[in-house]
Amino acid sequence: MATLALPIRPQPAPVAPADLEVFQVKVNRRGNWVIVRMRTSAGITGLGDASHGGADEKTLVLLHRFFARLKGYSVWDVGRFRLDAFAEIEAAGRPAAVAFGALEQCLWDIQGKILGVPAHRLFGGALRTSIRNYANINRSAEPRSPAGFAQMARAAFDAGFDAVKLAPFDGMPRGDDAAIDQHARQAVDCIAAVREVAGPNRDVLVDVHSTLNLERSLKLAEVLEPLKLFWIEEATPRLEDLAEFNRRTQIPTAGGESIFGVKNFYRYIAAGAVDITMPDIKYCGGLLEMKKIAALSEGAGLMVSPHGPASPVGNAAAAQVCATLPNFLILEHSFGEAPWRAELTDPPEELRQGRTNLSNRPGFGISLNEKIARKYAA
Numbered sequence: 001m002a003t004l005a006l007p008i009r010p011q012p013a014p015v016a017p018a019d020l021e022v023f024q025v026k027v028n029r030r031g032n033w034v035i036v037r038m039r040t041s042a043g044i045t046g047l048g049d050a051s052h053g054g055a056d057e058k059t060l061v062l063l064h065r066f067f068a069r070l071k072g073y074s075v076w077d078v079g080r081f082r083l084d085a086f087a088e089i090e091a092a093g094r095p096a097a098v099a100f101g102a103l104e105q106c107l108w109d110i111q112g113k114i115l116g117v118p119a120h121r122l123f124g125g126a127l128r129t130s131i132r133n134y135a136n137i138n139r140s141a142e143p144r145s146p147a148g149f150a151q152m153a154r155a156a157f158d159a160g161f162d163a164v165k166l167a168p169f170d171g172m173p174r175g176d177d178a179a180i181d182q183h184a185r186q187a188v189d190c191i192a193a194v195r196e197v198a199g200p201n202r203d204v205l206v207d208v209h210s211t212l213n214l215e216r217s218l219k220l221a222e223v224l225e226p227l228k229l230f231w232i233e234e235a236t237p238r239l240e241d242l243a244e245f246n247r248r249t250q251i252p253t254a255g256g257e258s259i260f261g262v263k264n265f266y267r268y269i270a271a272g273a274v275d276i277t278m279p280d281i282k283y284c285g286g287l288l289e290m291k292k293i294a295a296l297s298e299g300a301g302l303m304v305s306p307h308g309p310a311s312p313v314g315n316a317a318a319a320q321v322c323a324t325l326p327n328f329l330i331l332e333h334s335f336g337e338a339p340w341r342a343e344l345t346d347p348p349e350e351l352r353q354g355r356t357n358l359s360n361r362p363g364f365g366i367s368l369n370e371k372i373a374r375k376y377a378a
């Protein structure tokens with residue numbers, strides 16, 4: 001019997017992470033962006049987004065601590081790095097998750113550049129050439145009134161988006177029933193105002209930010225049903241209540257943005273919490289973890305809509321995975337936060353009709369525009 005001779009291809013040489021730079025960029029009163037750039041021993045660089053960790057000083061410390069450990073690996077050792085860091089991330093929480101996630105993003109960007117392929121090729125290949133985004137207007141709407149949200153929604157539609165998200169329950173008072181009801185009524189007015197601007201053919205997404213108890217969230221769902229929402233996100237905080245809410249409402253439900261790791265997503269999905277999972281590329285453990293979470297969701301018959309608010313670097317990284325997911329629904333884009341946002345990367349971030357054209361350049365296909373990063377340095 002003839003032996004089957006497989007051609008032996010030369011393996012890419014090991015490349016060690018050698019240097020890390022951190023850029024903190026001032027965005028608005030809701031926080032800064034933290035962008036990291038990793039350089040390898042071969043001089044190749046990769047980008048990652050470590051924003052919105054809740055405590056940037058802690059994130060910076062953890063970035064350097066994780067990076068010191070990563071220096072012992074090659075850039076191909078994502079799985080080992082993951083195993084090595086996960087227990088510490090679960091103990092240290094969000095600042096550690098974003099630090100790890102940013103470094104993990106850098107590794108995929110670098111791998112793509114070494115191989116000369118876009119990162120999506122490392123995750124099964126692209127199923128689509130453009131990524132639909134919704135505009136999150138919650139971080140930019142002022143004042144937070146029906147008129148304020150409607151005005152920002154109109155700006156997003158004028159910019160080409162066909163879906164917007166708002167979270168008008170923010171600032172919910174505690175304890176006082178009458179004050180809670182009053183705030184909830186105002187929030188519904190904001191949603192109705194945005195639906196009016198949207199008309200019947202655009203999508204409106206509502207994030208409740210877990211501000212209601214089960215009883216109130218069910219009443220709210222009844223009130224909102226005629227407004228034909230695209231989804232209602234994180235109506236109530238307790239997992240079992242969220243699952244009951246999901247069973248009892250007709251409105252599609254979404255959530256899970258702050259969950260780290262496939263193991264924690266398993267519990268969330270198994271409980272029946274939502275119809276649509278929302279892993280965040282910054283919080284969930286990076287690109288590989290997002291792919292795993294999406295696969296878990298696919299197995300459970302759920303769609304995936306990665307949570308956004310991120311810098312253009314985070315959105316570029318997320319888009320590379322989104323392109324490969326059979327159950328991808330829509331990606332979050334933080335709208336109206338900073339007029340220079342698009343310029344922070346080279347080439348500048350470009351959305352047409354609210355869609356990101358998938359980059360086919362190596363890695364994530366972008367580099368940092370240092371001039372802009374320094375001009376708006378925090």
Ligand SMILES: [Mg+2]
Binds near residue numbers: 209233234
């Ligand atoms: Mg949310």
